[in-house]
Amino acid sequence: MKYRKLGKTNVEISEIGYGAWGIGGSQWLGGTDDQSLAALRRAIDLGVNLIDTALAYGDGHSEQLVGDAVRAAGRKIYVATKVPPKNRAWPVKSGTPISSVFPYDYLISSAEESLRNLRLETIDLLQLHVWTDEWVERDEWRRAFEDLKRSGKVQSVGVSATEHDPDSTLAIMRTGLIDAVQVIYNIFDQTPEAHMLPLAREMNIGILARVPLDEGALTGAIGEATTFPAGDFRAYYFRGAERKRQVVEHVDALRRDLGEGVSLPDTALRFCLSHPAVSSVIPGMRSRRHVESNAALSNLGPLPAATLVALKRHAWNRNFYN
């Protein structure tokens, strides 16, 4: 496993991080806590030292499992978690006052609730789970971040960018007051390359590349007949025949370009790591098998330049979260 510095912090995080949404137990169905803990332990064994969770993932359940794995790890594992919007509305709508989403007292108490779930002394990276640059001048988040850091409850701070709208965080990045941003960056959504990733390099801000496998589309596992149980987030994301047909069409085109014997998920994760602004890519991986194949990719380094040129053609502008 190779490690990269997280922005201007002194922290070296693993190129492959662990995305812990799926293990929350309520939005991704089908796994058990024992399987999740086994996957987390295996990831840690293989050099993963960054885990991205959130209070909203299973209402604290993901944080509890992550805390169990981290406390048993025997070495430093960096935990990134998130403050959910107080009004529980994702994504934030333009014109929403910060008072209904992130008032100061709520930011402090949410971080404290995460610490209780994790049963850890500190949160290595606290991120706001929604963000709009309309709030950039507001005092609430600035003061809460400063006070949480001063108290030692939080080490570094950041935001999670709105789905497919990386430019919605450029103003907060320019303040120099945050250490990291988390953003959708994958073969289909390459939009962060235009403004966010260059700005991250200029300001020395860490980038966590989230949803690198497009919720499973970029693994090649979604077919026209694929179904998910009711209540599983993916039943919503991949809903209807037309969405699945489009996924198959785009994935087939990608496969044709990559050629025989090239692994789609491997290429998708290495695509993210090929950009120098990316600090870590954080696939969701509830199974040990996926942990093992993903953790091995870091040693392969960036994709060849010709592959990166070919992948440019596969950018696909759409929003399945709506």
Ligand SMILES: NC(=O)c1ccc[n+]([C@@H]2O[C@H](COP(=O)([O-])OP(=O)(O)OC[C@H]3O[C@@H](n4cnc5c(N)ncnc54)[C@H](OP(=O)(O)O)[C@@H]3O)[C@@H](O)[C@H]2O)c1
């Ligand atoms: N708003 C936000 O801040 C936000 C939103 C979404 C996600 N995130 C973060 O980003 C992380 C990653 O996104 P995600 O988990 O939603 O989706 P993702 O990483 O794009 O895809 C996860 C899916 O890919 C599968 N997979 C992983 N490695 C594989 C491999 N080598 N071969 C085949 N399949 C593989 C997983 O299977 P198994 O799980 O069965 O192993 C799972 O079904 C989340 O866990 C979370 O930490 C943040």
